[in-house]
Amino acid sequence: MPSLSFVVEEGGTGMPTPFEAQLREAGVYEYGEVSPGDIEFTQEVRELCKANKCGLYGKTWACPPAVGTVEECRLRCLCYKTMLVFSGKYDIARPFDYKAMHSGMVDFRRVARNVGAAARDHWSDFLLLANEGCDTCEVCTYPDSPCRFPEKFHAALEGYGIYVFKLARQAGLRYDNGDLTITFFGALLHN
Template sequence: MFDLDAIEIFQHGYIDPSEIIFREEIQDICRGNACRAYGKTWACPPAIGGIEECRSRVNNYKNALVFFCKYELEDSYDYEGMVEAGEEFRRTCDKLWEKLEGHKNGFLLLANGGCQRCEKCTYPDSPCRMPEKLFPAFEGHGIVVAEVAKLAGINYINGKDTVTYLGMLLF
C-alpha cells in the first residue's frame, strides 16, 4: 500500500486496529518501571493515558501498517548493540514519518520505547518540544508486540543474536 523503498524495513504487514487487544497487565509492567521510562517522557504512561484512552486513540484509525527492523548483535548479552539498534530503529521511524509527511497527513506512529529526542524531557512541567515528532510507546499502550506481529503475519523472533524492533503506523 505504501511505497517503503529506501526505508530499511525488514518485514511489514497490514492489520485492522480494532483487532488489537489492549492489556492492563502490560501497563502494569510500565508502572513497575521495568524499562525506567515510566513518568519520564510524553511518549510513555502515565502521559499517554490509561488503557481506555490508549484503545480509543488507536481505534480512531481504520488501518495500521505494522513494520519491524532486525539487527545483528555480537551475542545475546550485547547491550551496547541493542542500544545502537534502538537508535537506528528510531532513525528509520523518522525516515518513514518524513516520507509520508506524517503529522501533516494525520498519521499516528507508535514506536518501541519512550522518546529520547531531548537530553532532558520537559515532562511533566511544560509541553513537549517536538509534538510533531512524538511517537508514543507501542507497549506503553498496553499492546503485546508479539500479538500484533502475529496479526500482521510477520516474525517477531528472528534468530540467535538478533534484536527486532517493531513500530505501527496508524492511518
C-alpha cells in the same frame, strides 16, 4: 490475517507504491497491516510499563501516564482504519550483547522517525508508535511544558497496552529473526 508483507509479497498492497519505497529507504525490514479493531489492549502490559525496567515510565510525553489510560489509547487507535506494523532487524555479536541491542534500539527510533517523515507525504493525520519511548530530546519537557517536537514524537507501543509479539504475529511479521539478532517494532495508524 495480514494483508501485506513486503518481504514475501511486494506490491498489490493497496498502499501508495512510493510509500512502500520510502519504508525501505527508512530502514524498515518487514511490514504488515492489522485492523485496529483486532488489536488487544491490556492493562497487563501497562502494569509491565509501571515496573519501569526501561526507566522511561513517567519521564516523557511518549510513555504512561502521559499517554492516558489504556482505554484512552485504544479509543485513539480506533480513530484510524489501518495499523501498519513495521520492524527493524539488527545483528548482535553474541547472546545478551547489550551494547549492540542498545544501539539497535537507538537506530530503530531513527527508523520510526523516518517512517513518520515519509507518512507526512501521504497522510495529514496519522499516529506513530514504536518500541519504547521517545528519545528526541536529551531531557524531555514532560511534565512542565508541551512536547518540543510533536512532528518527531512517537509514543511507546507497550505504553498503549499492546503485546508486541502478538501484534507482530497478527501482522504476519517475524518476532524472532534468529539467534544473533534483535528485532524492534513500530506502528503507523492511518486512514
